[in-house]
Amino acid sequence: MAVLRRLARHPPGSPQPANDFPRGTLVSVVTGLNGEPERDVVAVGRIGPARGVRGDVFVQPWTDDPADRFAPGSVLRTDPVEAGPLTVEVANLGGSKLVVHFAGVEDRTAAEGLHGVRLMVPAAQRAALEDPDEFYASDLVGLMARTASGTQLGTVRDVLNLAGAEYLVLDAGGHEQLVPFVAAIVPTVDVAGGVVVVDPPDGLFDL
Template sequence: MTQDLIAVGRIGPARGVRGDVFVEPWTDAPDERFAPGSVLATDPAAVGPLTVERVNLNGPRMVVHFAGVETREAVEALRGVRLVVDATERPELEDPDEFYASDLVGLAARTVGGTELGPVADVLDIAGADYLVLHVDGVERLVPFVSAVVPDVDLVGRTVTVDPPEGLFEL
């Protein structure tokens, strides 16, 4: 059985020569996820797991020192590695109309009339609004993720229902 892993960050370039590295966090709670002592799995798995020894904020990125990674060369070997956690480690969402983007990707999209649109390929956040990415008739389409256009999401049944406004798929 494969476990669902969720990326919470990506390792960037080295900072200095003593094993510190810039990390781009992909989580709403970087201070919790990257707290000293946190153990993070990696993708590729062969280079991890990595344990956070210390962390500092530096603008939009964090500077992290992982235990046992002491040189610039060791850090550069980790560049581009994704830091992942098991999906079960995510906090429960209290609002039933809120979803993790990773839970939406792969859901079968269909119209309210039952026409199959294909799977949700991605979820994009553009200017503070979320969009489902669908490939309809071979063309990438962005569907606003609002209740008027996406009236139903069934995570158990692995489907999402789309009520497209006129012209959404005609451009």
């Protein structure tokens, strides 16, 4: 699972937030039937196209340690649930390409049927984070952003990485608002309480 580190401030030259930013690296979480994030499971990858004719598939990993998460013998839950669970039989990581063979997927037709399936693990399997400025990205999605005075700004819908800088993507009254994920602007992250406190600089929000 992707881990975000909250810096004191973004390095010089980092992109400044704007509503028309191009999409960058998006962190995915699993949503339940009501559209809310599922807190007991997190997505660690998505199955891509088939590779070859023997049932291998490309996988887009959403984890900081794909070699460990997709180690042979790993059992992964799926979304949709009827596609799994899937057991990793062989995984080969070369550069940014991850090729996986799942047990029981023996031909290209079966592999193509898995295209787009998301792969999940229980959130409890994640390692504990010792640094108070590190957070699992999936824990941030669904939190309510508000100011210190209590004004609600919107719900964290996604987490975005642009040029090495992290942003919270808020659903702010029907439009998308990017908030730099730095301590100077996001001084408080209360995952248990479901809240992030934002201290927006002039011009970030039209409050």
